[in-house]
Amino acid sequence: MPVDEVRRNVMASLALAVLLGSNAVKALRTRHLWTLTCYECQACQPVCPRGLDPARFVVAARTNNPDLPSQVDGTHDVPVREAARLCVRCGLCEQACPLRLPIMSAIDDLKNDGRFV
Numbered sequence: 001m002p003v004d005e006v007r008r009n010v011m012a013s014l015a016l017a018v019l020l021g022s023n024a025v026k027a028l029r030t031r032h033l034w035t036l037t038c039y040e041c042q043a044c045q046p047v048c049p050r051g052l053d054p055a056r057f058v059v060a061a062r063t064n065n066p067d068l069p070s071q072v073d074g075t076h077d078v079p080v081r082e083a084a085r086l087c088v089r090c091g092l093c094e095q096a097c098p099l100r101l102p103i104m105s106a107i108d109d110l111k112n113d114g115r116f117v
Protein backbone atom coordinates (compact mmCIF):
# COMPACT_ATOMS: atom_id res chain seq x y z
CA MET A 1 0.00 0.00 0.00
CA PRO A 2 1.45 3.43 -0.91
CA VAL A 3 2.64 5.63 1.98
CA ASP A 4 0.11 8.39 1.17
CA GLU A 5 -2.76 5.93 1.35
CA VAL A 6 -1.51 4.55 4.69
CA ARG A 7 -1.22 8.13 6.02
CA ARG A 8 -4.78 8.92 4.88
CA ASN A 9 -6.13 5.74 6.52
CA VAL A 10 -4.33 6.52 9.78
CA MET A 11 -5.69 10.10 9.82
CA ALA A 12 -9.22 8.85 9.07
CA SER A 13 -8.97 6.29 11.88
CA LEU A 14 -7.73 8.92 14.32
CA ALA A 15 -10.58 11.29 13.37
CA LEU A 16 -13.10 8.47 13.86
CA ALA A 17 -11.60 7.59 17.25
CA VAL A 18 -11.84 11.23 18.40
CA LEU A 19 -15.45 11.47 17.20
CA LEU A 20 -16.46 8.21 18.88
CA GLY A 21 -14.61 9.25 22.02
CA SER A 22 -16.37 12.59 22.33
CA ASN A 23 -19.78 10.98 21.65
CA ALA A 24 -19.03 8.28 24.23
CA VAL A 25 -18.25 10.93 26.85
CA LYS A 26 -21.54 12.71 26.11
CA ALA A 27 -23.52 9.45 26.09
CA LEU A 28 -21.91 8.44 29.40
CA ARG A 29 -23.43 11.55 31.00
CA THR A 30 -26.83 10.00 30.27
CA ARG A 31 -27.98 6.41 30.74
CA HIS A 32 -28.03 5.88 26.98
CA LEU A 33 -24.66 4.41 26.09
CA TRP A 34 -26.53 2.08 23.70
CA THR A 35 -27.02 5.07 21.36
CA LEU A 36 -23.41 4.63 20.23
CA THR A 37 -24.44 1.49 18.35
CA CYS A 38 -27.03 3.23 16.14
CA TYR A 39 -25.68 3.37 12.63
CA GLU A 40 -28.38 5.76 11.38
CA CYS A 41 -29.87 3.37 8.84
CA GLN A 42 -33.23 5.23 9.17
CA ALA A 43 -35.24 1.97 9.20
CA CYS A 44 -37.15 3.37 12.19
CA GLN A 45 -38.21 6.58 10.45
CA PRO A 46 -40.93 5.58 7.93
CA VAL A 47 -42.90 3.45 10.41
CA CYS A 48 -43.80 6.19 12.90
CA PRO A 49 -47.56 6.85 12.79
CA ARG A 50 -47.02 10.34 14.24
CA GLY A 51 -44.60 11.45 11.53
CA LEU A 52 -41.68 11.63 13.96
CA ASP A 53 -38.07 10.80 13.14
CA PRO A 54 -37.14 8.29 15.89
CA ALA A 55 -33.45 8.31 14.94
CA ARG A 56 -33.26 11.98 15.93
CA PHE A 57 -34.10 11.04 19.52
CA VAL A 58 -31.22 8.58 19.39
CA VAL A 59 -28.79 11.20 18.08
CA ALA A 60 -30.06 13.71 20.65
CA ALA A 61 -29.52 11.21 23.50
CA ARG A 62 -26.06 10.33 22.18
CA THR A 63 -25.05 13.98 22.15
CA ASN A 64 -27.07 14.82 25.29
CA ASN A 65 -28.88 17.58 23.39
CA PRO A 66 -32.64 17.82 24.09
CA ASP A 67 -32.83 20.92 21.90
CA LEU A 68 -31.70 19.12 18.74
CA PRO A 69 -34.10 20.05 15.90
CA SER A 70 -36.21 17.23 14.48
CA GLN A 71 -38.70 17.21 11.64
CA VAL A 72 -42.34 16.38 12.32
CA ASP A 73 -44.35 15.10 9.33
CA GLY A 74 -41.32 15.93 7.20
CA THR A 75 -42.30 19.58 7.23
CA HIS A 76 -41.32 21.63 10.25
CA ASP A 77 -38.51 21.44 12.80
CA VAL A 78 -39.12 21.35 16.54
CA PRO A 79 -36.70 20.55 19.40
CA VAL A 80 -36.76 16.83 20.22
CA ARG A 81 -37.96 17.66 23.75
CA GLU A 82 -41.19 18.96 22.17
CA ALA A 83 -41.42 16.25 19.50
CA ALA A 84 -41.31 13.63 22.28
CA ARG A 85 -44.74 14.76 23.49
CA LEU A 86 -46.26 13.56 20.20
CA CYS A 87 -44.98 9.99 20.63
CA VAL A 88 -47.73 7.52 21.50
CA ARG A 89 -45.29 4.75 22.55
CA CYS A 90 -46.57 2.34 19.90
CA GLY A 91 -43.13 0.67 19.74
CA LEU A 92 -43.10 0.38 15.94
CA CYS A 93 -39.76 2.20 15.70
CA GLU A 94 -38.10 -0.31 18.05
CA GLN A 95 -39.61 -3.23 16.12
CA ALA A 96 -38.27 -1.82 12.83
CA CYS A 97 -34.76 -1.27 14.19
CA PRO A 98 -32.38 -4.04 13.04
CA LEU A 99 -30.56 -3.71 16.37
CA ARG A 100 -33.79 -3.54 18.43
CA LEU A 101 -32.48 -0.43 20.16
CA PRO A 102 -34.57 0.90 23.09
CA ILE A 103 -35.53 4.14 21.33
CA MET A 104 -38.53 4.75 23.59
CA SER A 105 -36.31 4.93 26.68
CA ALA A 106 -34.75 8.12 25.26
CA ILE A 107 -38.20 9.47 24.36
CA ASP A 108 -39.51 8.64 27.84
CA ASP A 109 -36.73 10.68 29.44
CA LEU A 110 -37.77 13.70 27.40
CA LYS A 111 -41.45 13.14 28.20
CA ASN A 112 -40.60 13.02 31.92
CA ASP A 113 -38.59 16.20 32.36
CA GLY A 114 -37.22 17.29 28.98
CA ARG A 115 -33.74 15.89 29.71
CA PHE A 116 -31.81 12.69 29.14
CA VAL A 117 -30.43 12.27 32.67
Ligand code: SF4
Nearest residue numbers: 048087088090091093
Ligand atom coordinates in the same frame (compact mmCIF):
# COMPACT_ATOMS: atom_id res chain seq x y z
S1 SF4 B 1 -42.91 4.71 19.70
FE1 SF4 B 1 -43.18 6.93 19.30
S2 SF4 B 1 -41.45 7.52 17.97
FE2 SF4 B 1 -41.63 5.25 17.92
S3 SF4 B 1 -42.93 4.84 16.13
FE3 SF4 B 1 -44.31 4.94 17.91
S4 SF4 B 1 -45.00 7.08 17.99
FE4 SF4 B 1 -43.21 7.03 16.63
Ligand code: SF4
Nearest residue numbers: 038040041042044097
Ligand atom coordinates in the same frame (compact mmCIF):
# COMPACT_ATOMS: atom_id res chain seq x y z
S1 SF4 C 1 -33.41 1.72 12.98
FE1 SF4 C 1 -32.07 1.52 14.78
S2 SF4 C 1 -29.98 1.62 13.95
FE2 SF4 C 1 -31.36 2.38 12.35
S3 SF4 C 1 -31.44 4.63 12.67
FE3 SF4 C 1 -33.15 3.77 13.81
S4 SF4 C 1 -32.34 3.46 15.91
FE4 SF4 C 1 -30.56 3.70 14.53
